[in-house]
Amino acid sequence: MSSKNLTSNDFEAQCLGENVHPSPMATECFCDSYERLLYHSSLNEIQQRIANNSEPLSFEVAGPRRNIFFDPAKIACGIVTCGGLCPGTNDVIRAIVMSLYHHYGVQNIYGFRYGYEGLVASYGHKPLKLTTELVSRIGESGGTILGSSRGHQDPAEMVSMLSELNIGILFTIGGDGTLRGAAKIAEEIARQGKSISVIGIPKTIDNDISYLQTTFGFETAVSEARRSTYAAHTEALGARNGVGLVKLMGRDSGFIAAYTAMADCQVNYCLIPEAPFTVAGLLADLETRIRQRGHAVIVVAEGAGQELMTASDQVDASGNKKLADIGVFLKEKIMAHFAEIGLEMTLKYIDPSYTIRSQPANPHDTTFCLSLGQNAAHAGMAGRTNMVVGFWNHQFVHVPIKLATSSRKKIDPVGRLWSSVISSTGQPAKL
Amino acid sequence: MSSKNLTSNDFEAQCLGENVHPSPMATECFCDSYERLLYHSSLNEIQQRIANNSEPLSFEVAGPRRNIFFDPAKIACGIVTCGGLCPGTNDVIRAIVMSLYHHYGVQNIYGFRYGYEGLVASYGHKPLKLTTELVSRIGESGGTILGSSRGHQDPAEMVSMLSELNIGILFTIGGDGTLRGAAKIAEEIARQGKSISVIGIPKTIDNDISYLQTTFGFETAVSEARRSTYAAHTEALGARNGVGLVKLMGRDSGFIAAYTAMADCQVNYCLIPEAPFTVAGLLADLETRIRQRGHAVIVVAEGAGQELMTASDQVDASGNKKLADIGVFLKEKIMAHFAEIGLEMTLKYIDPSYTIRSQPANPHDTTFCLSLGQNAAHAGMAGRTNMVVGFWNHQFVHVPIKLATSSRKKIDPVGRLWSSVISSTGQPAKL
Amino acid sequence: MSSKNLTSNDFEAQCLGENVHPSPMATECFCDSYERLLYHSSLNEIQQRIANNSEPLSFEVAGPRRNIFFDPAKIACGIVTCGGLCPGTNDVIRAIVMSLYHHYGVQNIYGFRYGYEGLVASYGHKPLKLTTELVSRIGESGGTILGSSRGHQDPAEMVSMLSELNIGILFTIGGDGTLRGAAKIAEEIARQGKSISVIGIPKTIDNDISYLQTTFGFETAVSEARRSTYAAHTEALGARNGVGLVKLMGRDSGFIAAYTAMADCQVNYCLIPEAPFTVAGLLADLETRIRQRGHAVIVVAEGAGQELMTASDQVDASGNKKLADIGVFLKEKIMAHFAEIGLEMTLKYIDPSYTIRSQPANPHDTTFCLSLGQNAAHAGMAGRTNMVVGFWNHQFVHVPIKLATSSRKKIDPVGRLWSSVISSTGQPAKL
C-alpha cells in the first residue's frame, strides 16, 4: 500500500457546493472542519514528513455537519446494492434509511432492485419504497432485501432515472467494480451539472479495499469460516491419515483465509494469493506431517496458486477474471501424490462460500454497519460526492473513490500479519 | 417395512447363557422379564392378530437386569466405531464407558482405533485405554475419538484379539455394513464356543435402519442442514431469478432431506430416492415458479434420481455402490435449460455434508446417546448378543441384528410423512 | 398417569355433526376411520385387557379426512395464543394459516390479540387479519406475533365475538388453564347450539400435559437451558470451591431440569418437584463433593422443594399458585452453610427462564409445530371439537380436552427416567 506519490489532494473528497442549510439533526455533536485523521500512525513517518517540510497526509473525519448542502424536505434518496452477498448489507440499508428519516426528515427513499439494473428503466424493476417500518428488522436476515446483480450499466441512463425520481443522494453498496461504476455516475452527474451526491459504502467480504482497515461483513465471514475448519479438523482426526481441505473466499487478497487460520489453531497450512507456493513444496511438507501426526488441515484462498494452473480468459459479469479452481486442483494433486507413494489416506474437501456470505451480520458487524450507514447519510447531506465511507485507525473517514480503488489491499508476505499466520499454523515460511 | 412373514422368534435377541451374578448396580429400577413392547401400535392390527389367534409381535425392553451374565470384575470390554462421522458418536462412547465403570465396576475398557482395522493385530493400531477421566468431556467435540474406517476384516482375526484382551463385551458403533460385520463376529464367537457378547449401536445419519424409529445424530444433522437451506434461500432471494440447490445426505432413504424441507418452510422442492421424478418434470415446474416468483430453493438427497444418470459399477470400501452426483447433474441440467430458453438466472449449489456430520451432538442427541450407551452396557452385561439397541415408540428395546438389517427403512411415497413434505414445499405430488 | 378407571369413551373427541362436504385437499393420503392408535404399548397390558375381555384403549388418529364438516368457503377461522412465551408458537400459527388457506381455501383468518382478552369486545383489541404472506417467515422469530395474556374471560362474551365474525373454528394455543378455558367456550357453544369447533394446541414448555408424550418448544428449551449449565460449570471450575446453581422452569413437573441434566454431563445435582429432598441432605452431600472435587453444578426446577419454604397464598392471573423462589432460597442456604463451616467458596446463581422461552424454535420443534398446526386444521375442518392435538408413540392423535387436563404429567420418582438422571448426575438416590 505504497503512498509514495500521494499528495494531500488525493485524500480530499469532492463537494457539490456550499453548506447553506442548518442541519435539522438533534445533536450537539457535530463534526468540526478542523477534524482530520492522520493517514500515517508511525512516529518515524511523521518525523520524516516534518523534516521534509511536507504536511502529513490525512483524511477528513466523517460525521454530521452543523450546516448541510441539501434541503432534506426537497430531495429523495436512493440506495442500490451490487455484487455478491455480504453479511451486514441489510444493516447498512437500514442505517441509511433510519438516519435519513430520523436525523434529517427525508421522506422519500427508494431501493433500486437488482444492482445497477434497477437504475435502468428498460429493465423494468420498480424501485421499492423504503420506510422505517419496512427496514426495521431486516438486519435479522442475511442477503440484501434489494437483490443484487453484477455488471455495469450506462451512466447516462442511470442519471436520467435519478433525475426523474428527484434523487439528491445515491448510496451505492458494493465492491471495487461497483465503486468504479459509482465514480462514472458521479462523473456523468458532474458533466450534466447536476447536484446529485454519490456516496459509496465499500462492500467486500475479502476486505481488500485500500485505505480501509476493515470492511463490513468480514468478521462475520471469519466466524462462519471457522465452522468449516472445525469440520475439516474433525474429519481429519476421524480417519487414519485424514486431510481436511477448506477453500475460502479471497480472489486477490487472503485476509479471510489468514484470519481464519489464526482463529482456529488446528489449521496447519494456509495458502493465499500473496504468498506463492509450489505443489511439490506443499506435498513434501504435507507428507512429512501426515507420516508424523496422522492428520492435517489446509485452508486455501480461492485466488491462491492461480499460476500453478492453466489460465482461463473468461471473465464474469463484473469483469472479474474467472479463477481456476484451486480447491479441486489441490484435492486431486494431494490424492494423486499419496496414491503414488502408496500411503493410504482420506481427504475431505469443503467449499463453504455461499453459506458464509449469506449469514446475517454478527453484533460486531451490525454495529459497524450502523455507523457506516449513518456516516454515509451525513456525508451525502453535507454534499460530499464521489467518495466512500472508510474506517481508519478506529475512526470513520471520507475517502475519495479514486483513492479507494487505486490499488488493492493485500497481505504483505514479509510483514507481521503473515508472520503471525505461519507461526500459528506452524507451516514453513516458504512452501 | 412389511412384517408379513415375521414371527415372534425374529424379535428375540440371542443370549450367551444364564444370568447368575447379582447386578452390582445401585438402583431399584431393574427391568422385569415380562416387560415387552408391542411392535404394532395400531388398534386394528392388534385386533386382527387376536382374531387370527396369533400373538402380537413385541420387543424385549432394554434396561438393567437384576441378575447379569458376566462377573464385571473378570472381564474387559471393547468399543469400536466404523463408517462415516455422525454427531453423537463420542457421547455414545462416553455413556458406555461411564455405565460399565460406574454401574458395574468394569476396570478395563479398550477403544479400538480406526474401525475394524483396530481389531486386527497386523494393522498395529494399539487400543486406547478408556478411562472415565479421558471420556469425561469428549461429547463436546464432533467426530470420534477412536477414529474410524470403512470395510470388513477377517472375523477370526478379530475374535483372536478379543480373546487375547479378555474382552467380554464388544460394542460396535456403526451402520448397516458394520452391523453385518458385527453379526459375523458374533457367529465366529459362537462357532468357537466363546462367551463374548457383541452389542451394536446403530449409527446412521440417514436414519435408515428398520425397526428403529430414530437413530442418533439425525436431529443434529437436520438442524445443521437447515443452515444450508437458509443460505440457499438467502442467495436465491438476492439474485434475479435465483435458484438455491442443496444436496443432503441420504443414499437410499430421504429422511434428512424430507425433515429439512419441513424444518425450513422456504424449501420449494424436495427430491428423495423413494419418490422418482423426471428431469423434464422438475424443469417445467421450476421454470413456472421462477417466472412467477423469481426464486426457488431445491433440496436433493444424494441418492435421489440415480436412475436418471449413467450407472457406475464402483463400490466404496464399505461395499456401498458409488453414487453418481445428482447435485452436479441437476445443477447442469437446470442451467442448461434456462440458457436454452433464454431466461437469465443464477444458481448457487451447496453441498454441506462434511460440515453436517462433523458437528457435536445437540442436547436432544446427547441425551439420546446417553440412554443408548447405558442400555447397550446393560444388554451386554446381561449376556445378550448379536443385537442392537433400538428405539421404538419412545422406549429402548433389544433388536436382533438380523432383524435390524433385514431391510432398509424408507419413506413411503404414498404415506403421511411424504404427504406432509409436499404440502410444506408446495411441490406437485408427481414431478 | 393412572388409566385404571378410564373407558374407551374418555378417549373420544366430540363431533359437531356429519361430514357432508368432500375435502378440497389435494392428497391421496386421507385418514380412514378405522385408524386408531393404542394407548398402551406394553404387551402385558394388552394381554391383560384381552384376558378381561375389555377392548384396548385407543386414540383417534389425526389427519385429513376425505369428507369434512365445514364448507371452507363459508367460514372464517380464529387463532388465539395464551399464557407464557414458548418456542414454536409462531410456527404453529403459521402452520394453521397455511393449512387452512392452501389445503382448504379458507379466506378469512383472524388472529385475536393478547390471549382471551382479544375475544372480548370491551378490551378493544382489533383482531389481526392473518394472510399467508404475513405469516410466511414469522417462525424465524421467538414469542408470538399475536401477543398473549393470562387469565380467563367470560365464555358468553367470547362466543358472541366468534359468532359476529362468523368463526367456524377457534384454535387456542395454550397450557392447562387455557385449555380449561377452551373447554368452557366449547360448552357455551354447545349450550347455544352453535356449530363452532374449538381445537386446542397444547403449549407448555414444562411438557407436563398428560396423554401427550411431547409438547412443542420443549426440545428448544432444553437446548437453550444447556447453555446455562455450561456457564454454571465454567464458573464453578474457574473458582476455588465453585458452585454453579441454575434455576429452570418446571412448576409441577421437572422435565426440563431432568433432560437438561442428562444433556449436560457436568451437572452434579438435579432437583425436581417430584423427588423431595431435604436441605440438610443436599448440603451434606454438596459439602463432601466440594471437599473432594472442588466444584459442583446444581440444577433446580422452580417448583422443587416448595414444602421447604414458607407457603404463599397468592395466585397469578392464570390461577397458578405463586411459587416461593427455590433458587434464591438454596443460594442463601448453601452460602450460609459454607460460611458456618468456614469453607471458603463461590456460588454463581443463574436464572435463564426468559431467555429460554423467548427463543425461536429449533428445527425439531419447527417440524413438530408444522404437523401440530396442520392436524389442528384437519381436526377442525372435520368437525371435531373440545379436543387437543396430541402426540403419542410417534403419531398425532385427537385427545379430548377433558382427558388431557384430567391430571398433570409428572416424572415418576421411582421410574426409569429419573433413574437415568441420577445415574447421569451421580447424585444419591435420596438427598
Next chain:
Amino acid sequence: MSSKNLTSNDFEAQCLGENVHPSPMATECFCDSYERLLYHSSLNEIQQRIANNSEPLSFEVAGPRRNIFFDPAKIACGIVTCGGLCPGTNDVIRAIVMSLYHHYGVQNIYGFRYGYEGLVASYGHKPLKLTTELVSRIGESGGTILGSSRGHQDPAEMVSMLSELNIGILFTIGGDGTLRGAAKIAEEIARQGKSISVIGIPKTIDNDISYLQTTFGFETAVSEARRSTYAAHTEALGARNGVGLVKLMGRDSGFIAAYTAMADCQVNYCLIPEAPFTVAGLLADLETRIRQRGHAVIVVAEGAGQELMTASDQVDASGNKKLADIGVFLKEKIMAHFAEIGLEMTLKYIDPSYTIRSQPANPHDTTFCLSLGQNAAHAGMAGRTNMVVGFWNHQFVHVPIKLATSSRKKIDPVGRLWSSVISSTGQPAKL
C-alpha cells in the same frame, strides 16, 4: 482520557537490561527499535505539538526483537489469571505457552492456580505444568483452566516463589486491580535486584482500561449480550405493554451496554454510569413510549445510576466497591409507577452476566488473544517489565502499567459514541 500532563517518559516501558542473546525465533520479521506508534491520530493535535516544539507522544511497538534479554534455555516462565471470568482467557494462556515453547524453546512453563493465591506457598496450590499438548484445545472452553481468585497477596511471598521456581517472566492476566498487584510485584523484584520480568495482559470485559482501544473478550461479551436483548424484546412484544429490562456488566464504564444497544436496534433505552439520569425522567419517557408503542426494551449497565440508590460501604475481595443493584431498583420503580398510574403492564427482568462472561471466545477474540499472548511473550523475552500489551490504532504496543492504570477509560457523554447510541435507541439526550 486527558493527556495534558503526560510526557514521552510516561509512555516508556521499563527494561531489565541489555538484550545480549540473539533470538532463536525463526522469522525475518523482527521489530526495529525505531518503530513507534503515535498516541494521537488527529492532524490538529500533531500540528499543535510541532508548533510547540514538543515531540509527539508515542508507544513502543510490540513484536519479536532480534536480540533478547533472557537465555530461553535457562529460565522457567509462569502464568497467573485473576479476577472474574472473561472470554478468551484460555486463548491467551495458550498463545503464551505456544510462543514461549515454539518461538523460544522455553521448556518449563507453570500455571499458578486460583490467582495470586497460587503464588503464595501457604495456600498449597501446586502449580500446573503447562505443555503445548495440555493447552492445545483449551480455547474451545470458556473460563480459565488455571482458576482465578480476587484480592491481593504479599509481594515478597510471591517473589519468593518466583525465585524458587526460577521464573524469568511472570505473565499476569487480569484487570485494574490485578495490574496494580503486578506493578507491586515488579517493584519488589526491583527492590531485590532480581531479573524477573512482569508482563500484564489486560483482562477487563468492561473494556475500561485507558490507553487500550480494545480488550479481549469484549466483542464476545457484546455478542452474547445481544441474545439477552433479543429475549427482552421478544418478551416485551409478547405482552400488552411489555417492558424488557436487561442489566449488563459495566461498573464504571458503559461500553458493553452501549455497544449492545447499537448491535440490537430494538433497544429503546441505554443507561450507563457516564450519563446520569433521573428516575422521574426515565419513567416519564417510558410511560409515553408505552402508551404510544405498547412495548419497550431497556439496557442498564450495572454501575449506572448508583447515585440514585442508598450507598453501601462494602467492598469485594478485589477492593471494588459493592454496587447497589440498579436492575432490581429500576424494576421496582417502574412497576410501582405503572401500578400507581393504573396502567397494566408486564416487566421481564434479565440478568445474564455469568452466561456472558463464561462463553468461549468468538473467532475475533481468539485471533486477538493469539496476538496478545505472542506479543506478551516477545515483550518478556526482550526484558521489558512492569508493562502491559496494549492495542492502539490497529497495532500492538507496550504500555507501562502505571500509564494503563492511571485513569479509567469511559464513554464521553458528549462525544460521538454516546451520540450514536442515543440516535440508535431514540432515547432523549437527557433523561
